[in-house]
Amino acid sequence: MLKADPSATQVVSVARALELVELVVHGPDEGLSLAEIARTTNRSKSAILATLRTLVDFGYVRSIEPGPKYLPGMTLIRFGDLTAVKDPLGAIARPILTELSGESGLTIRVARNVGGFPVFIERVDGPGVVRFHTPLGARELPHVSSAGKAILAELSDSEIREVARECGLVSRTKKSITTVSELMAEIEKVRHDGFAIDDEEDVQGIYCIGAAIFDHFGKCIGAISATGVRRDLTPAQVNRLGKLVMKYADQVTDQLHGRKSVRGGK
Amino acid sequence: MLKADPSATQVVSVARALELVELVVHGPDEGLSLAEIARTTNRSKSAILATLRTLVDFGYVRSIEPGPKYLPGMTLIRFGDLTAVKDPLGAIARPILTELSGESGLTIRVARNVGGFPVFIERVDGPGVVRFHTPLGARELPHVSSAGKAILAELSDSEIREVARECGLVSRTKKSITTVSELMAEIEKVRHDGFAIDDEEDVQGIYCIGAAIFDHFGKCIGAISATGVRRDLTPAQVNRLGKLVMKYADQVTDQLHGRKSVRGGK
């Protein structure tokens, strides 16, 4: 299945430039100076300066005087937004996420199924004061996220084992699932309930509830998930919220002219 | 003020790579093929392939089989989100935008003041069914947007003329302001009211209402704007909405420990 060596970067200078972007994006809020960047990358200041100038030209990086210090640029916001808007799943899901967020008061996200891993592409924050990091665009761990479990539940058991092997079932909190047998039991529960739960398995104090989304082939193309703080949650609400999230996930599936899969269960 | 020639790109191969990203981002939803990209850029397929491989490695572009076709990648979403989240203005504004969106039912955005031009960095969609393009990260026209007018109103008259000269006061609809004298009269009204209106001046059928945000120096660092469809708007609502948007803008200013400027009016 794997075609060629995946990490065979071809254009070295472009790769180095993109590493700079990564550095700046993850850098401190005040920005990075040229010397700092040159030092951490072990490259000459002149080379870094030339690359930064190009990145600034294209808006990937912006420089602020005096200093100058370098910060992430507006083009990143622009292209990120364009990418999310162009995605048909995101376009369909957005108003539905807004509605679910309003009804539940929680932060709602929609993830795309990328090889069994959830990648969140869109988010609608709830009206609450509490905020937490719910990043977009990153490949999340499938076994400690509700969206991940919802997606896994639609795979065959052998595929689940493959994904589990790939991510290593690393532990994130005391409650994280770390063995295949535990995972299989959990998935069986998800298949029965129709929705998945992450009960502080990724981040302490945070829970998520997720449900799968399907295309017109009945293939699971992603999931919706709702995120909240654990202390606000009573056991009675779990089932209510689960049904609610499932209802809205089904709405997305409908809008995509999709249909829920009759699970093969190979 | 302008330091050096702005469009002096330094690293050609990086620039070419970023042009590729731009091409893919603005490309069709089904994606672009290698041959198509090579044709439209007048470059060899081999060079394009090498660059695309690098971009795919870093997630700026993703390739889907069969074809393969090339589409915008998840890293764009990830970095765009990170950039917006890191921005202190965006971080402060987000929950307030959510609240205002809930109270008004409109789409709310917050823009940063970039040299007199508004650049929107964050958006919260309203619960309505109607959707429209409210892009993020792009430098918008100041004279046909409410956020732009709200920002302009905090500049000196000579600075406004400078910005007007820079953007050329291009017309977008029949109602667009196209002369400096019209603009000055409009700005004077904004200064009196405390909020700005875009009444179908940018897009037919769409109106916006905006109000400025200040830092602790009293400098205008951006603006909030609410967007809706014109037909839903009664004249009585304009004033009510204006006051509402202004109230929430002031909340953002407060959270930033800012204070409204005593306008110099040079």
Add this chain to the structure above:
DNA sequence: TTTATCCATTCGGTATTGCCGAACACCGTT
């Protein structure tokens, strides 16, 4: 004041490397 140390920036020279074009394999259609 002088000295020192950091910084960003400019500029040539060198060798790294990105690019082209030809050739290939692989479909579909004609």
Add this chain to the structure above:
DNA sequence: AACGGTGTTCGGCAATACCGAATGGATAAA
């Protein structure tokens, strides 16, 4: 079977990205 259209590989040349030294400025220490 021959064609036009893909995506892909590879070798060789020239473009060019890189480094390092040198400059000027800014700030801090002596």
